[in-house]
Amino acid sequence: MIVLEEEHQQTVLATSTQQPSPSSFVLMRRIAGLGCFMSASDTYAIKGMLLPLLLSRINSDPEHLAAITLIITTTNIVVIGVSQIFALNMLAPPLIAQYNTLNGNPEEQATKIRELNILYRNGLIYSAFAFPSIMLVLNFSEPMFTSIFQQNAVVARIAAEFLRPYSIAVPATFFYLTTLMMLQSFQYTRALAIGTASMVLCLALSIGLGYGTDLGIEGVLIGHVAEPFLTSIAFGGFLFGHPKFRDFHFFTSLTSSLRGNLTHMKQLLSTGSVITINVAAEIALGFGLAALTGVHSLKAQESLALIMQYTLANAILGVHFPLSGMIIMGDAMGSPDKKAVYKTAKAGLLVALLAGSIIPLVFGVAPRSLLSIFGKEDDEIAGILDVLAPIMSIGSLVDVLRVAFVFQLRMLGDMKGSTAINVFSQLSGLGLAFGLGLYTNLDIYGIGLGYSLSIVISCAVLAQRWYSKMEPYRQPEPVQNSRPSLGWDFCFWKSKTTSADAIPLQQLEATL
Numbered sequence: 001m002i003v004l005e006e007e008h009q010q011t012v013l014a015t016s017t018q019q020p021s022p023s024s025f026v027l028m029r030r031i032a033g034l035g036c037f038m039s040a041s042d043t044y045a046i047k048g049m050l051l052p053l054l055l056s057r058i059n060s061d062p063e064h065l066a067a068i069t070l071i072i073t074t075t076n077i078v079v080i081g082v083s084q085i086f087a088l089n090m091l092a093p094p095l096i097a098q099y100n101t102l103n104g105n106p107e108e109q110a111t112k113i114r115e116l117n118i119l120y121r122n123g124l125i126y127s128a129f130a131f132p133s134i135m136l137v138l139n140f141s142e143p144m145f146t147s148i149f150q151q152n153a154v155v156a157r158i159a160a161e162f163l164r165p166y167s168i169a170v171p172a173t174f175f176y177l178t179t180l181m182m183l184q185s186f187q188y189t190r191a192l193a194i195g196t197a198s199m200v201l202c203l204a205l206s207i208g209l210g211y212g213t214d215l216g217i218e219g220v221l222i223g224h225v226a227e228p229f230l231t232s233i234a235f236g237g238f239l240f241g242h243p244k245f246r247d248f249h250f251f252t253s254l255t256s257s258l259r260g261n262l263t264h265m266k267q268l269l270s271t272g273s274v275i276t277i278n279v280a281a282e283i284a285l286g287f288g289l290a291a292l293t294g295v296h297s298l299k300a301q302e303s304l305a306l307i308m309q310y311t312l313a314n315a316i317l318g319v320h321f322p323l324s325g326m327i328i329m330g331d332a333m334g335s336p337d338k339k340a341v342y343k344t345a346k347a348g349l350l351v352a353l354l355a356g357s358i359i360p361l362v363f364g365v366a367p368r369s370l371l372s373i374f375g376k377e378d379d380e381i382a383g384i385l386d387v388l389a390p391i392m393s394i395g396s397l398v399d400v401l402r403v404a405f406v407f408q409l410r411m412l413g414d415m416k417g418s419t420a421i422n423v424f425s426q427l428s429g430l431g432l433a434f435g436l437g438l439y440t441n442l443d444i445y446g447i448g449l450g451y452s453l454s455i456v457i458s459c460a461v462l463a464q465r466w467y468s469k470m471e472p473y474r475q476p477e478p479v480q481n482s483r484p485s486l487g488w489d490f491c492f493w494k495s496k497t498t499s500a501d502a503i504p505l506q507q508l509e510a511t512l
Helices: 024-040 043-058 062-100 106-139 141-148 153-185 189-212 217-241 243-248 261-296 298-332 339-365 369-373 379-411 415-438 444-469 505-510
Strands: 002-005 008-011
Touching: 024 298, 024 339, 043 062, 043 189, 043 217, 043 298, 062 106, 062 141, 062 153, 062 261, 062 298, 106 141, 106 153, 106 243, 106 261, 141 153, 153 189, 153 217, 189 217, 217 243, 261 298, 261 415, 261 444, 298 339, 298 369, 298 379, 298 444, 339 369, 339 379, 369 379, 379 415, 379 444, 415 444
Parallel strands: none
Antiparallel strands: 002 008
């Protein structure tokens, strides 16, 4: 049985011996450690967060600031396109887990290796069909801005001059994210750390060329485009050439027969569509809020843009800490002690809340610090931030809990229900913002209030659903004749897997 952890491979077998469940403190430490690592390795989101800051520091005239908003909004199309690939993180781990149980059965292991190869290859096939359409949108964005969205011609030209060369990075982005999903499924942390290092190197290149030369925005763009290619080389080198993956034949399988691809492709598209719907709803909410504030005034739109920057930063923590909690919760689901699942789930919620509260509290209490960070001085915007930032900070903080409930419900097998509630909350938030912002005297503050209220209501509904689904784990029936379960250790500092850390194979398949 193979468990890849850091840089080594261990051969272990899960046993049925019941181990005492870890303390809440130990659980929180494990969840926090994994969450920190995953947040730091999300290079795409970190770059997206830093890009507006880098560009606004180079040129802060109104046309360029408006163009930055268009650039960020349009590059989100890439996020929608690649979100389908995130399904690999849900489909590959069960196959790896099944492979682990087949030690000494070469024929069955070969079958699982082929299924993993098909899964990875299907991710690349999907990418090959998806990225050309995104490149077309980026290359022909200028007429889209001026004709469909009625944007200023100068603003549209500035944005298009950035987006056209940026489109070169789209194929590499698809490739490295597909490969990243496989490396994450194997928990190969050393390779992921190198990916983070390549991002830091390319950010340094962007800053050096953008601020140290006359290239300006073009210099920032060079580093931004180079990073996906450098990361692709690093990740591809590990997956195709590292001895740890030699038995899986990922590279040679790319030219093998396509027999069996269709069934697996349907599974990839079906699972990924749920993720894509969630991502599209999130982006639509942000785009809708920006459009609504533009109805009031340019100052209101600039204020919201500043607030959305720190909510985006908080979203990085607000996704990866709940995700790490879900992973550790999956470990507990293999334990004969069902109450351990409930304890782990509560620890995950608490860690997510603590991690996701830092940024909203800082900017909710001191909103004018946003102006200092972005190098702006404007009394009118400062006055708007004094009221709007605390209102939207509440929504940003509670949103982390909302995401944690969604992830944990998926682990409990409630994927469609939690997704429906999540998407409905985004649409209702936009509706509330529209009603309160345009048809009451709350104006811009009504938009922020509608955003936060929808998140609070959604979180309350999900909490009730989570509590109901947790009933078997809060008051479990006595366990008799427990059977061996499948060991799969996600915690990269542990040295071996025990039954307390195991996920039953049936439970893994149920989450899909």
